Amino acid sequence: MKSLKGKITLNFIIVITILVVAGFFGTQMATTKLKMDFINSYKTSLLLDYDEMIKSQVQSSVAILEYFYNLQQAGELSEDEAKYQAKETIKSMRYGTEGYMWIDSLDYTLIGHPMVPDKEGTTRFEVKDPDGNFVIQNIINAVKDPNQNGFTEYLWEKPQDVGTGNLTVKRAYSELFTPWQWVVSTGNYVDHLDNTVHNRTVEIEKNINAVIYTVLSVLLVLALISYVVAMLLSKNLSAPLEKISSSIIENEDGSISIKPIEINSSDEIGQVANKLSILVEQIKTQLDSTGNISHNIEELSRNFLASLNNSKNAISEVSFAVESISSGASEQAMETERGATRALELGEAIKTEQEQLSYLVNEINNIKKIKDAGLSVIEDLKLKMQETNKSSNKVLEAVSTTSTFSDKISFASQTISNISAQTNLLALNASIEAARAGDHGKGFAVVAEEIRKLAEQSAESTKEIESTIKELQQKSYFSLKVMEETGVSLQEQTQAAEASMTNFNSIANEVDKITSRISLLEASSSTVSSIKNEILQVLEGLSATAQQNSAATEEVSASLTNQLHNIEDIKMSSEQLTYLSDSLNEHISKFKI
Template sequence: MKKISHKILLAIILTSFILTTGFGMYNISYMINNHRNELKLLRESLLDDYDIMIKNQVETAVSLIEYSHNQYRLGNITQNEAKEQSKRLIRTLKYGEEGYFWIDDTKGVLIEHPVAIQAIGTNRIGIEDPNGVKLIQNIIDSGVNKTNDGFTEYMWEKPDDNSGELYIKRAYSQLFEPWDWIISTGNYIDSIENIVQIRQEEYTSALKLSIIVTVLFVLFSSILTLIIAIVLSRKITKPIVEMVNNIKKDEDGNISIKEINIQSKDEIGQLAMAINTMIEQVKHFIEETKQISDNVVDYSQGLSNVAEESTASIEGVSRAMEELTQGVAEQASATQNGSETLNTLANEINTVVEITNNLRNYIIGADKSGQMGLQAVTNLQDSFSIYNDKSNHLTKGIEILVYKSESIGTIIEAIQGIAAQTNLLALNASIEAARAGEAGKGFAVVADEIRKLAEGTAQSTKQIGDMVNDIQAQVINLTNNLGETKILFDKVDESILHTGNAFGTIEDAVKNTISEVDKLLDNTNKINSRKDLVVKVIEDISATAEESAASSEEISASLEEQTRSIDEISTTATELQHISTTLQSVISKFKL
């Protein structure tokens, strides 16, 4: 689709088709929704009229029962007569063609029914329709509790229809409280659906006619729009085609431009005037361009010659700079190596300083430990001196104890001798008491007790003697051990004395070592400070060498860049000359 006339036709036709189709679809949709709403309102209106009608009929039937009840209350008839009268009235009361009433009590027992006479007196509370709806229970609930405003719907077969088809039946019930009667009536409401169906068919026919009219209107509008679009597109595109024909290129590539003669005052006429003005400007532009291209050819030839001479000069300078750059680079490399060597030496000096500081700290720690050891040896000597004094006192005490134990042994021997003599005297006294007969019995008893006491004393004395002998043996053993211990402590005391002398010597040596290490550390720090100065000087020399090398390289790069620029200028001059020649060839193709 390259022609603008086709684009105009397509735009107008599509716009018209979319608008008319949209309007037609909206109209059809509106008619369908309106049709559905009307059917819904019709169905609701018919149902409301039916509900009002059967409700009024039931209220009429209840008023007849109330009349009979009032007769009973006034005493004109009995209650049974009033009930029978009410049944007759309900049995004979009709409305419409098939409308009738029936009576159930609140327990589900059928009281009166003009059609189902055989079921009167039976309880129908459990009757269900084919869908499981307990219709009698629901009718009673609607009458007593006004459930669903007293209305009940259920499915039931028509009495005169043996097809087995089910129809919706809608009933209304009302409670008569004095007798607990539920008065009900109901009818099949399929007639309402039949009316709605007839109206729906009428609406469907009207809807089909409206759709046909709408489609014809859309087609007619589309055809009319097509005719108008063709006329308008031709009117719009004709002057445009004329402008295109006045500016064209022939088979040889020559472009011919003619003045456009269009008298229209609209935008197309304004465009033609603008093109004519542009044609005049193009003529002047081509003439000036031709003159400029001639000048450019001359200038580009001269520029090319100058570029060749500049290139030869720069090449000589570039070679010299390359040699200079190489020497500076070698110097920078050597300086860099020296700087790295000095940095390595500086790191080693720093390591020596750090090790020397650590060594000094370790020696100071050793000096403190030696002083603590010397003090510990001194304390140990003092403790051994005290212990030696205590040991001497203990030895003297043990010697006194040995002497005392020997005295106790002498005393025990004396006691044992006294006990033996007492025992002998007691024996003699017993013999003399026996000789004395009755007169010596008391003395015999005393003598016997004295004998027992002497034996006990002898036995106790023997035990004490054994204990004293054991104590003496232990004391002698302890005395021997103390003697050996004293000999050992004398040797330890002598060793402690030698140890104290050794610690004193160590302390003197450590102090001398600390003094020497301080001197070493001072010299190392001086070397370290002078090392930093040397490293800085070498680094400055290296940096200067590197900057010189970099400057040389920049100069070389700059010369290379200038060489490339001059080459580009030369190339550009050649291209410019070629472009100017081409431009002259192009300009010659314009036929103005």
Template sequence: MKLRKEKKAHTHTKFMNLTIRKKLISSFLLVAILFGVASFISFHNLKQTNDSYSYLVGNVSEVRSISQNIDTLISNQASDLNAYLLFQDEAFIGDLNTNNREIIRLIDQAKELSDSEQTLSYLDQLTTLNNIYLSEAERAINISRSMLDHGIRVASENVVPISREMREVSEALTSYEGEMLATTQAATNQSAQNATILVVIVSGLAFILAITSGIFVSNLIAKPIIQLSALAKQVASGDLSIKRLNIKSKDEIHELNESFNQMTDNLREMISSIQTNSEQVAASSEQLNASANESAKATDQITESIQSVASGAEQQAESTASANDTANEISAGVEQIARNIFSVSEATSTAQQKSNNGLEIVEKTVTQMNAIHNQTNATTTVISNLEEKSSEIGSIISLITTVSDQTNLLALNAAIEAARAGEHGRGFAVVADEVRKLAEQSHKSAGQISTLIQDIQNDIQRSVSSMAEGSNTVQQGLVYATEAGKEFKEISVSINEISAQVDEVSVAVQQIAMGTMNMLESIKEASAIADNASSYSQNVAAAAEEQTATMQEISASAEMLSRMAEELQETVRKFTL
């Protein structure tokens, strides 16, 4: 029993240490759990009731309806057999077989719907009796085809009792399913009633627990707040002699209580301090009034000095502005020089590049001129050799001309001798004539070749002269190209020197520009300082004038402060420490 009380006290203390938010959440969570349990029970019982009702409507009622249909089919197939025996129409046999198969189908359907042993027993009996009925009916039909009376008797003795028994089983099944339907419906109604009662009980318990939890939590929260409210009213009335309230919980109310106690202590200390300081303020206000009068006199003197300083600051600002304009002009000139130097540097770089390109072209030209000079000399040598060869060819042509003349003369002499020989020299005369003709052609061709050789020699002479002139010209061009290369090299050296000097000038100009910019910045700073000094002087002068007025106001305020200190002392006396 003692252990249970200690455990309960520990649980209560643990709950007290929770924050208000956690206390509220715990209470609402408890209520939510209770209503969740009630909802689950309601859902579970409702599901059971729904399942029972579904079984009742979907299975038992369906099996009962099937049983009634089977009973109807039993009567129909009995009527079909009687009609066949009466009218001997084969169509009735087809109807009988159709009804018999339909009975089997309905029996199978009912077996799938029901799990009751009694229902399955009735259905098995119907299956057996239906098969026997069909067999006996076929036997009676076969007998009636040859002996109608005997067939009718067999049907009456064997088939009709089976049909009657089938109907009894079918009716028993229908009755059993009806009883089962009523029993299941009663059980379902009872289950629904029990579920309703259980839901009402659980909901009532949940409601009672929710109310109890709400009252418990509200008491935990409201009681210390009411106590704090009463203490706050006492403090509001000026009673600071109240006792400290000690709340054992560790929630926000505990923090509020600690803050309230701290506030009370601080307020008590503040009132005590105000009471002490108000007396000091009353004494100090009189001293302040005297000091304010003396400060007003000193402020008048400061105002006169500041006005003199402001006048000098304005003159300095004007001089600085003039220097600033001059520095701006110098800076603009230096920037223009820097731009010009940059343009010169770019032009020098371009000239240097062009000079290098020209030097390369001259060197290539000298190389080509040397090659042309060498080729010209070689061509001159070849032409000289050609001239010698043409002279030799001319000598050979002269020899050929001489030989052709002699051959022509010999041919003429041979023709004369052949004519003297008469008939025997005719053949030789023909040969001599042909030789003469060849000699004349050779002489003629040699003359033409001699003319051509002479023309070639003339052309060779002119070529030799031209080659000599060309060689001289190439030699002179080579000299000029060499001199041009030397000039380009000197130009390149000069441009390099100019470029170096331009770079030095550019660096110097940049340094000058930087110095000018620094000087300009310094002048701007000096100008700004002068402007600020002038402005500050004017502001100080104005402030001094305002201070004079302020000192007068301070004097008046000191008197008012003295009166307020007395009123504050009267107010503090209302508090009980």
């Protein structure tokens, strides 16, 4: 719907529909919850009443057992008589239509049962329902466990359902009679409780449905009334608005004509109509003023475009010149950087040469140390050789002296040998003379014999001495020859040491010259390095200046480019302004007030 009346009516219908649906479902949910709460409460109440009923029946049976027990205690009945009469009395008790009692012992033996008397005296420990629950065990355990309060549930067949497999929930209550250790129980099927609850539920649902239908009818009546109110309200609102809409007409040529708005109403819509009339007059005044301003803007825009074109041409020429300067500055900066790079490479080469010179100086200093050590060693060797030469001369003299003494000893040995021979001869003559003298010459003969033996010993000793002297003379002669050769060798070694010392001194002189040259090279290298640093500083300054010039020219070029773009933008804006001015004049001409 395009009309305001239709929209208002539609909105009212949507709102009322939502309210009706929400009310209906809300009522249904609330009543459903109330129904469930009531059913649960009602079922719980029925179950509690049933529990109280079967509990009171069991307690009455226990009171009967108590009565017969008291008779036994009083001596009026024996124990067997009391138990028998009590059992028969319990078996005969009935309540309701199907209620009865039975008795079990704590050892699961059936004491009395009105429905199965043939099983009395048998154990029922293994009796269980189709779900596997041990019925009698659970009943006895419910009596023993105070938390279970004596109640149990199990599945069992009704008398009319025996053999059919139809099972019904049966709820039992049991209580222990301690003196005889009997457990009195009763139980009934509780399906009638479910039937009672079902019937009550059906009755409640009928009442709830009646309430829901009533609420729905009321909501529908309210919806109808609201629809009528919406129609009347939308008519009162839309009529003045239609008059306002009809006062503004769009002509076939696209122009808009506005007629005076006549609404005799003092409500909000009438006030809006009056203010719209005032607004129309103000719009007419503003349109006339805007038309004049638009013509003036159009004229200024055209003049401004002409000025922008002239500025654009001038800036283009300046930008071209700046780009040429920037290109030259960039090339200068690149050449300067290239020179700085070469200077840095030269500095690295100079640094490497300085390091090599330093290494060479260190090596020369090591050579000097080695030379000084060699000279010291040669000097020591020379001194040692001189001392050795002196010692050799002394040994030579001693050997010569020994040879002289050995000659003298040889001469003395020959003399002793001659004396020994003559003594031996004299001893022989003395022995001959003693033999001639007979007994008077025996003592002299003994002396002569001893002298002869001494002469022989002297002769043998003299031979040994001569042999030793000859060997000593031979060794002395050999030692003389060795010492003479050693002396010659020592003289040659001394000459070689002196020559080595001379060579070492020459090497030292040459090393000193090389050291002097290296010092000059180091000084020169330092000077070159200093000059290189100055060149680098100059090149860095030139490079920085060139980069600044290049950056400045680039900034100027960028600024000029931005100005050109701005001029283009301003030009486009001016053209758009001219176009908008024309368009504004065209639109203003469409308003006919």
